[in-house]
Amino acid sequence: MKIDLQKLDRLRERGGKLIARCPACHEIGSDTAGDNLAIFDNGNFACAAYQQDREHSKRILELVGLPQQRQADCQPSFAPSHSLPRPKPQETPLPRPTPRQVSMVHTLARTLADSVQRCHELAAARQWKDLTVRNAALDLCLGWARFGPALKKPDVVCPDEALCFLYPAGVKVRFPTSGSGKNFRWLKGEGMNVQSLWRLDAITDETAIVWITEGEPDALRLMDLGIGEDRSTHEAVCALPSASYQLSMQELDRLRCRQIIFCPDNDAAGQQATARLAKSLQSISLQLQIRPIQ
Numbered sequence: 001m002k003i004d005l006q007k008l009d010r011l012r013e014r015g016g017k018l019i020a021r022c023p024a025c026h027e028i029g030s031d032t033a034g035d036n037l038a039i040f041d042n043g044n045f046a047c048a049a050y051q052q053d054r055e056h057s058k059r060i061l062e063l064v065g066l067p068q069q070r071q072a073d074c075q076p077s078f079a080p081s082h083s084l085p086r087p088k089p090q091e092t093p094l095p096r097p098t099p100r101q102v103s104m105v106h107t108l109a110r111t112l113a114d115s116v117q118r119c120h121e122l123a124a125a126r127q128w129k130d131l132t133v134r135n136a137a138l139d140l141c142l143g144w145a146r147f148g149p150a151l152k153k154p155d156v157v158c159p160d161e162a163l164c165f166l167y168p169a170g171v172k173v174r175f176p177t178s179g180s181g182k183n184f185r186w187l188k189g190e191g192m193n194v195q196s197l198w199r200l201d202a203i204t205d206e207t208a209i210v211w212i213t214e215g216e217p218d219a220l221r222l223m224d225l226g227i228g229e230d231r232s233t234h235e236a237v238c239a240l241p242s243a244s245y246q247l248s249m250q251e252l253d254r255l256r257c258r259q260i261i262f263c264p265d266n267d268a269a270g271q272q273a274t275a276r277l278a279k280s281l282q283s284i285s286l287q288l289q290i291r292p293i294q
């Protein structure tokens, strides 16, 4: 991938490829239809109006290209570290989503962010602020799925529409069971079933404090209190995908040299999660602070 899809305007899928407004055409007042730029599965791109025009391609990269070192590094989310042990051979790096998967995640997030009513209903059920839900959707962390021919249900028991938690390489669909419980299914059919910390990308170079909760709703609750929502506080909020999740080497690398505060549930699973997390962090000489969710 040479282009940063997040920087593109009017990104959508058409005929098996991604199209968007060409930024180089746009700056000279053309491509009003917003469909000149095509991005292919292998990351290559082409402008329909300036085919094989090197200067034009160069200008596109200047405007929306990924930084050079990012292109060379297939795993840009994690700064290479020489003092850390290399990932164990059995640990596969977090895959980078294909343009098609990126487009799907954007659609899920947009569907939620655009619905004032849906944001309000989800927030009201948990006594959160509507804005917390909408901001999470705009951060590409929460989405709303409408299943159909374009997006297959992960399971027959899944309803036609459902809330989803958006992960760096996964989509976790959450829906009620026939009783009072809840079901989770990862979108395996779309190849989006890789578990990681939820909101891992919220941890930036500036982050000093990382709050980790046992599940996404608790993380949303912290965000509702304003934690991690203001960049100037240098805090980030993440969640374990499940209480039994074991942090990967890559994630540990990302957490290095930061203050880690864990907010477990006050139960046996929470205690086990605390012990597991503390042990993982010990391997990189980090101490865990515990602040149980009330």
Ligand SMILES: [Zn+2]
Binding pocket: 022, 023, 024, 025, 026, 036, 047, 048, 049, 050, 056
């Ligand atoms: Zn163009």
